[in-house]
Structures are given as C-alpha cells and as structure tokens.
Amino acid sequence: MFQMVSYRVPVLAGDGIGPEVMAEGIKVLDAASEVHGFEIEWVSYPYGAEHYLATGEILPDQALEEMSKSKAIYFAAVGDPRCPPGLLEQGIILKIRFHLDQYINLRPIRLLEGVPTPLKGKTTKDIDFSVVRENTEDMYVGLGGRAKKGRSRQELDLLRSLYSVKFGLDIETDHEEIAYQIMVISKLGAERVIRYSFEHAVKTGRNRVTSVDKANVLPEAYGFWREIFKKVSEDFPNIETEFSYVDAVTMWFVKNPEWFQVVVAPNMFGDIITDLGAMIQGGLGLAAGGNINPDGTSMFEPIHGSAPKYKGQNVANPVATILAGSMLLETLGQSKAAKTVESAVNKVLAQGKVRTRDLGGSSTTSNMGDVVAKEVLAGE
Numbered sequence: 001m002f003q004m005v006s007y008r009v010p011v012l013a014g015d016g017i018g019p020e021v022m023a024e025g026i027k028v029l030d031a032a033s034e035v036h037g038f039e040i041e042w043v044s045y046p047y048g049a050e051h052y053l054a055t056g057e058i059l060p061d062q063a064l065e066e067m068s069k070s071k072a073i074y075f076a077a078v079g080d081p082r083c084p085p086g087l088l089e090q091g092i093i094l095k096i097r098f099h100l101d102q103y104i105n106l107r108p109i110r111l112l113e114g115v116p117t118p119l120k121g122k123t124t125k126d127i128d129f130s131v132v133r134e135n136t137e138d139m140y141v142g143l144g145g146r147a148k149k150g151r152s153r154q155e156l157d158l159l160r161s162l163y164s165v166k167f168g169l170d171i172e173t174d175h176e177e178i179a180y181q182i183m184v185i186s187k188l189g190a191e192r193v194i195r196y197s198f199e200h201a202v203k204t205g206r207n208r209v210t211s212v213d214k215a216n217v218l219p220e221a222y223g224f225w226r227e228i229f230k231k232v233s234e235d236f237p238n239i240e241t242e243f244s245y246v247d248a249v250t251m252w253f254v255k256n257p258e259w260f261q262v263v264v265a266p267n268m269f270g271d272i273i274t275d276l277g278a279m280i281q282g283g284l285g286l287a288a289g290g291n292i293n294p295d296g297t298s299m300f301e302p303i304h305g306s307a308p309k310y311k312g313q314n315v316a317n318p319v320a321t322i323l324a325g326s327m328l329l330e331t332l333g334q335s336k337a338a339k340t341v342e343s344a345v346n347k348v349l350a351q352g353k354v355r356t357r358d359l360g361g362s363s364t365t366s367n368m369g370d371v372v373a374k375e376v377l378a379g380e
C-alpha cells in the first residue's frame with residue numbers, strides 16, 4: 001500500500017513577531033508538501049518569554065531530547081524586554097545549537113530580483129555568496145568570570161560532544177575588580193566547519209573560499225584557525241583561498257561584494273558580518289540561516305530577532321522565515337520542494353506587487369505568505 005513520506009518537525013515560534021512569521025512559513029511549507037507529495041507533522045513547543053514568565057522554565061532537557069529525534073527544527077525568534085537580557089537567547093537558541101552540536105551556521109547572502117539593496121550600483125549578480133559561520137566555539141563558549149582584588153581560584157568547564165576542557169585559573173590581581181572571557185578554538189571544531197565550507201564551495205560551483213579572522217591581534221586562537229584552514233585547503237587544490245581580517249571583510253562586503261563566493265568565519269565574527277550581509281541583501285526581513293549538524297538535528301531560522309515593537313501588527317516580512325523553510329526542506333531530502341519554495345519567493349519579489357513594509361510597501365505578513373503559498377501551489 002502507498003504510504004506517504006512524513007516528517008516530524010519541532011516548531012519554536014517564540015516571541016514578538018515570531019509566531020506571525022512562523023505561521024506563514026508553515027503555510028508555505030504545507031503548500032510545498034502538498035505539491036510534492038509528502039507530509040510534515042508540525043510539533044509545536046511553547047518556549048519563549050510567555051512560557052518563562054508564567055512558569056520560570058526556559059527550555060527543559062527533555063524537550064531537547066525529543067527534538068533531537070527529528071532531522072530538522074523550525075525556529076522563528078526569541079527575546080522579550082520583560083526578560084533578563086540574553087536569558088532566552090542563551091537558554092534557548094544557544095542551548096539548542098550547542099547541545100545538538102549544530103556546528104555549521106550557513107547563511108546565504110543573496111540579493112533577489114526586485115529587492116532594493118543599499119549598495120549603490122550593485123545588482124543580483126554582485127551579491128550572491130555564502131557565509132559559513134562556526135557555531136559552537138570561539139568567544140561563544142561562555143567561559144568567563146570576574147575577580148576582585150587579591151587571590152582567587154576559578155574552575156571553568158567546557159563540555160562539548162567532541163571534547164571536554166577544564167580550565168583551573170589562579171587569579172591574583174591588585175586591581176579593584178576585573179572581568180575576563182575565554183575564547184576557545186579546537187582543532188576538530190575548526191577543522192570540521194572549514195572542511196564543510198570547502199565542500200559547500202564544490203557543491204555550489206564556487207571556486208574561492210575566504211577565511212575571516214583577526215590573527216594579527218589574536219594570534220593564538222586565530223593563528224591556530226589559519227593553520228587548520230591551510231591544512232584543510234590542501235585537500236581542495238581547485239579552490240582558491242585567501243585570508244582576510246574581519247575589519248577588512250566588512251569594508252569589502254560593502255565595496256566589492258561580487259568578490260565573495262564562500263566565506264568561512266569563527267563564531268563571533270560570523271555573527272557580526274552576517275548582520276551586515278543581511279543588510280546588503282535587502283534587510284533582515286530576507287535573511288535566512290541554517291544551524292546544521294549533518295549527522296544529527298539541524299535548526300532553520302530567520303536571522304532577525306523577535307522585534308517586540310512590531311508584535312501582533314501583521315507587518316513583519318515572513319520571507320526570511322520562508323527561505324529558512326526552504327533550507328529545512330533541503331535537509332529533509334526534499335530538494336525539489338525546496339526549489340519550488342525558493343522560486344515562488346523569487347517570483348513574488350520580482351513581480352513586486354506584494355511588498356511588506358521593510359520593502360517599501362504596505363502588504364501584511366499574512367498577505368505575503370498567502371501569495372507565496374499560492375505561487376507554490378501554482379507550481380513552477
């Protein structure tokens with residue numbers, strides 16, 4: 001008997017505009033599964049500000065355990081001014097990334113037809129590259145502390161599925177108080193994401209990988225990153241390579257975005273340059289990303305946050321979430337459906353009749369989702 005392929009996908013719509021953009025993402029993916037003959041069973045989780053304020057719970061391990069049984073999670077945004085700053089971001093987004101070892105953060109920077117870029121004279125041909133951001137280490141390991149005048153001792157533990165590290169610090173200072181933060185780059189951690197960036201270049205027909213760092217100022221950590229990059233690059237003799245300091249990269253993204261093909265960056269710099277990347281591709285309303293563990297559970301999300309001031313107004317652009325959904329379909333193995341969603345978005349934006357506020361129009365969030373879903377159903 002014919003059995004339709006079905007996928008269980010955990011959904012975290014979260015806070016602010018999250019639920020509004022997520023509703024449109026689901027609408028469009030449901031349309032794509034209908035066209036391509038499979039099914040997605042959406043499993044909603046309530047985590048975010050409301051849940052935290054009502055119960056004190058952020059993200060229980062048991063929910064994480066359940067989510068880890070799926071191949072992909074669909075995530076919108078968390079963060080709310082009523083909660084302590086960073087609490088939900090760290091307790092939900094970063095917790096998922098780290099616990100599920102989603103070591104690749106793939107963020108395509110692509111200007112689509114019909115979308116205005118703030119870069120004068122640049123077109124869709126000039127802005128089309130991928131940033132591969134390391135997603136579990138660097139400054140994000142969250143190891144740090146404070147020490148007051150005198151002697152103190154601090155134990156800092158880093159637990160990853162790849163390895164564990166214990167730092168025992170003897171601190172002695174004659175200064176009133178200091179704060180410190182430790183960054184960690186591991187050989188395996190850097191190696192696997194750099195290798196992915198080269199493989200991604202090969203797969204997408206690109207021939208240059210740019211490595212981003214600040215090895216001139218932080219030679220221990222980023223000198224190590226460079227060594228590993230060089231070693232991995234030897235396995236890809238047909239791919240051109242270069243090193244670029246992060247400050248210079250921000251300049252070149254603006255001046256010559258057409259130069260870039262695949263950019264690989266440590267976590268923190270990857271975070272910073274992808275907000276810039278989102279702007280040159282037309283704004284945060286259009287930028288999507290995937291937190292990928294090729295052998296485990298990945299998570300797909302718009303790069304933007306929860307934008308609390310637009311909550312409930314039906315004005316946010318759902319395209320970033322819809323494009324994140326297209327990446328999710330790819331991970332489920334539904335490449336054709338992923339392409340259908342992407343083409344539908346391209347077509348709707350190129351026609352320019354439906355434009356949300358960020359694109360200078362007055363269409364609503366649900367308007368945009370309806371039109372893209374309709375385009376998906378009409379097929380390519």
Ligand code: IPM
Nearest residue numbers: 089090093094271274303305
């Ligand atoms: C991002 C965000 C997150 C990050 C925050 C919300 C923890 O800025 O996904 O880029 O720093 O990675």
Ligand code: MG
Nearest residue numbers: 271272274275
């Ligand atoms: Mg960011």
